[in-house]
Amino acid sequence: MATMGVIADDFTGATDIATAYAARGYRTEVLTAPDARADPGTDVSVVALKTRTAPIDVAVAESLAAHDRLAAAGHTKFFLKYCSTFDSTDRGNIGPILDALVERTGAAHCVVVPAFPDNGRTTFQGHLFVWSDLLEHSSMRHHPLTPMTKSRVADILRPQTRHTVGEVRLATVQAGPEAVRTALDASADPYVVVDAVDDDDLVTIAAATEGDVLRSGGSGLALGAAPGSADATAAFAAPVGRRLVVCGSASARTREQIASAVAADSPTHQLDVARLAVDAPAVIQEAGAWLRAQPADSAPVVYSVGVPSDVSADADSSTRIEHALSEIVDRAIADGFAQCIVAGGETSGAVVSRLGIQRLVIGAPIAPGVCWAEGVTASGRRIAIALKSGNFGSPDMFTTGWEALA
Incomplete structure (x- = not known):
């Protein structure tokens, strides 16, 4: 039965989060063509787009079309997958796509969780780190398309969106799912950046937001999903060549x-x-x-x-x-x-x-x-x-x- 529809802003991100959901025991597919339809019998369907650096109007239109495809296949919960280094500029594209999806889904809140500790991406006190370096001091500072010159995720997102952006700090996350849920419900901010420094934090955030219609982040949040029932060890036989x-x-x-x-x-x-x-x-x-x-x-x-x-x-x-x-x-x-x-x-x-x-x-x-x-x-x-x-x-x-x- 369909459980999660994922909209990924590039193809590597699509297989990245699909790997995470498959490892948690979910029947997962990646759709890589505009006319490919989601299988209603799949737990998680991931639509792979090329919207990270596309013109904003194109990125928004393609993301909404992906949402509609997933909804037509029976998905009722959605996930915007972006890079764990929050690759974007002051104009977008993360903010404009989130704004459009919030309006389309009617979501009251959407967490922003780029952290992926297994690959050295952590969020502490609202700041994004790449291993031991702040994002702005990492190699991403010199990215040719999306140079990252700030580290506080809220400061990166605010110029991109018409909505306000809040934060939930690590102490609240480490207090457990109920504490995170309470903080989210009390927030007046549609977007909330949530700290995470290890996989246990991701499990807590995933549990706290399990009922949310829309979430966003890197693939790390998928690693915190409750276990599914599919065989995570099943794999295809490699073609000879x-x-x-x-x-x-x-x-x-x-x-x-x-x-x-x-x-x-x-x-x-x-x-x-x-x-x-x-x-x-x-x-x-x-x-x-x-x-x-x-x-x-x-x-x-x-x-x-x-x-x-x-x-x-x-x-x-x-x-x-x-x-x-x-x-x-x-x-x-x-x-x-x-x-x-x-x-x-x-x-x-x-x-x-x-x-x-x-x-x-x-x-x-x-x-x-x-x-x-x-x-x-x-x-x-x-x-x-x-x-x-x-x-x-x-x-x-x-x-x-x-x-x-x-």
């Missing part, structure tokens, strides 16, 4: 993973980003030829950014990179590749869309927030794909992540 990694992310962790792959003697190929602007077909064709020439038992890595200076100042560069990598993967699948790790939220969305995958079946976890998933391409090919947020995963993930496949 060659392996591939593509990276459109410029994050510090992805660059570290590329360096680790180089150190492990994995074949690596860096796209000529400058040439993409003048002769993209040639760059894509060269990458495809290089992939075919690699040993069949290797896991070659195609990437766009190896060091920070590789990041292009060209505003259209990211779009060209996403297009190129998605085309490279599409051609690789046609050449017999069947297992693929994709690094970067926007790149993941581009790849899945280019392949024509309608929905993803969640499989084995690789790392907190990262899992293998099964998809069927528009041409009918079954593949295993892992969509990785730029800053997630162990440094050696590009060489060890394959071990989780059945």
Whole structure:
């Protein structure tokens, strides 16, 4: 029976929260195409969008359409999933989407819980930390699209919304679900940022808000959900075929993973980003030829950014990179590749869309927030794909992540 409809602002976030719900024993699906309909027999349906940095009107319209699809499938409770580093600007897109969903659902309150302690994201005294650093002092300060120069979540959200934003501090959370519920009911603020520094706090918040029609946060809050009855160990059998990694992310962790792959003697190929602007077909064709020439038992890595200076100042560069990598993967699948790790939220969305995958079946976890998933391409090919947020995963993930496949 449908219990939760999730609206995710990017594709890696969608598989991230789906992994969390599946681990808690919920039958979970990820819908990756605009015309894919939620299965009424699924406990949790996650709609994967590309709204994090889309124009505000587009982001709001697509989020409301996702809500309506989920409601039509029988979901009566909803979750807006955004990045655990609250990636946004002073204009949005988190605030405008929340405002629209509050109006559509009639929610009196909506908690704001970006914390994901397993990946070092915690909220204390209303401030968001990345491991031991305040958000504004982390690598997110220099993000090319959503530079995070503040750490207090309420201060980030307030300029984005027409509603007021309150806070519930850690002492209240640690007093238990009833204390949190009492604080939320007493608040005059439609949005309430709730502290969480460990998984026990997430369990408390999830219990306190179980009856809420709308919640928001990172996937950590899903890890606090009450246990479901589905078999969390069930996974698909991996399709036979060659392996591939593509990276459109410029994050510090992805660059570290590329360096680790180089150190492990994995074949690596860096796209000529400058040439993409003048002769993209040639760059894509060269990458495809290089992939075919690699040993069949290797896991070659195609990437766009190896060091920070590789990041292009060209505003259209990211779009060209996403297009190129998605085309490279599409051609690789046609050449017999069947297992693929994709690094970067926007790149993941581009790849899945280019392949024509309608929905993803969640499989084995690789790392907190990262899992293998099964998809069927528009041409009918079954593949295993892992969509990785730029800053997630162990440094050696590009060489060890394959071990989780059945």
